[in-house]
Amino acid sequence: MKAKAAVTFGKGEPFRITDIKIDDPKPGEVLVRLVGTGICHTDLLAQSQAYPVPLPAVLGHEGAGVIEKVGLGVTHIEVGDHVVLTYSSCGTCGGCLSGKAYACEHFYDLNFGGKMKDGTCRLHKDDQDLSNFFGQSSFAYYSVASVRNVVKVPKDVPLEMLGPLGCGVQTGSGAVLNKLKPSPGTSIVVFGTGTVGLSAIMGANVAHCGIIIAVDIQESRLELAKEMGATHTINAKDQNVVEEIMKITKNGVNYAIESSGRPENSRFAVDSLAVLGTTVQVAGAALGTEVSLDINTILFERNYKGFLMGEGVPQLYIPMLIELYKQGKFPFDKLINYYTLEQINDAIQDTKNGTTIKAILKLGEV
Structure with a gap:
């Protein structure tokens, strides 16, 4: 399918909004229609290549959205579920098997290496592959993510504001x-x-x-x-x-x-x-x-x-933070300013200036 995305083509260059091609999810993956995506300091480190991510790339790693399609073998996530996307992990190393996916032995490769776990890309611009970021690349209207990245969240809270729970807030x-x-x-x-x-x-x-x-x-x-x-x-x-x-x-x-x-x-x-x-x-x-x-x-x-990354199990910890928010004990919504995808460069400048604490790109309605 085709979708609009903010693409980083060169070191330190402003993001460019363009059409890209997104592959269908493979086994163990899902397609998410993104509703909101937070901008994090780590995205800026990748844009400037302080953290060297292969370019061109679609960055973004605080996505929240609705499941549109599931790949083979995905049984606990369904079309229509509301989800937050978090970091990528392998699921088979010692850290992952001990319940500490944040200490995954392959954390850097899976989150900064530009490819999915099978070594291939899901994002393309014309005949060129685009690097993936944190297994989600959520500076776009759609994302293909590993089911290990996905956290199901309740539908009684505004989905567009939940993305930062996947990284900065957790x-x-x-x-x-x-x-x-x-x-x-x-x-x-x-x-x-x-x-x-x-x-x-x-x-x-x-x-x-x-x-x-x-x-x-x-x-x-x-x-x-x-x-x-x-x-x-x-x-x-x-x-x-x-x-x-x-x-x-x-x-x-x-x-x-x-x-x-x-x-x-x-x-x-x-x-x-x-x-x-x-x-x-x-x-x-x-x-x-x-x-x-x-x-x-x-x-x-x-x-x-x-x-x-919060040193917890995101699938357990993020719903707990949402419950604290609902009880009025964790008012993270006070940190947020919203922008459109087309305003991404303005949002980043406001973040650098300190006038915005947490910029969220609002990408659509639930």
Whole structure:
């Protein structure tokens, strides 16, 4: 079939809206009519080739839509189901078999390598193959995805806003609820108040943390962080972050989350820990980016850990987040601004400028 998509043809080039050809789903795959797709920092890293994805490509990895067709062997997903698309995994390696698909041994190849699991492409422009992204390529009106990417969601919530649950929202909230699992009353600091950081703050609020500190350089985002549950805010533009954290907590925080992707913030996050504290790194940067840490800080029982994709089972975790949203405990809809597919370059510029936190491309009606 033919469909419109936003295609990245060259390193750093603006997206171009064009017609592409999409193959039918193969066994274990589905065809999804997309209703909304979030724009994530990882899409921008791929566009700039900070994460080298083969080009030309159809990026996008926070899709939500309606099942239009299922391939052979797909039995638990039906035509008409509402779904969120998340990351790709192989299903057969040690990480996947132990229920930790986020630690799939083939994660990078399947999500950034440009091809589906069988080594072929489903997307084409004239006689040229287009690279796939995260097993979904959701900057388009239709997507072919592995059934392992698919999360069935209830039909009583607006489908167009659910795409970010597949990456940014589950990553930020999962850093708290799945990785750190803080006890009620403990303290946490979050560096960066974009989608991931604000989702972490919402997660910390759900977990009943006592002190929740948000760090950013934009006052408007810090004000929103307060709405999401932050008890304290620090503007890193004009304050010494570590000193301010120590003033608030006296001995440092129990937990820190670095969601900005800036190496200096990784250092601040570790330096702000209390003894036995843990920092989780949730944001990526250009490949090869290095972080400098003080050995003696780490030596005194402080921890620094990497983290991917919410560290949960998306098919279980994403419906749980939706239920929290329905109960008014996880208001991630406050982060969203909508754009059309044709406005994708404007949406990206607004994201870079910080005027939009979570841009969603609205692609159609349910």
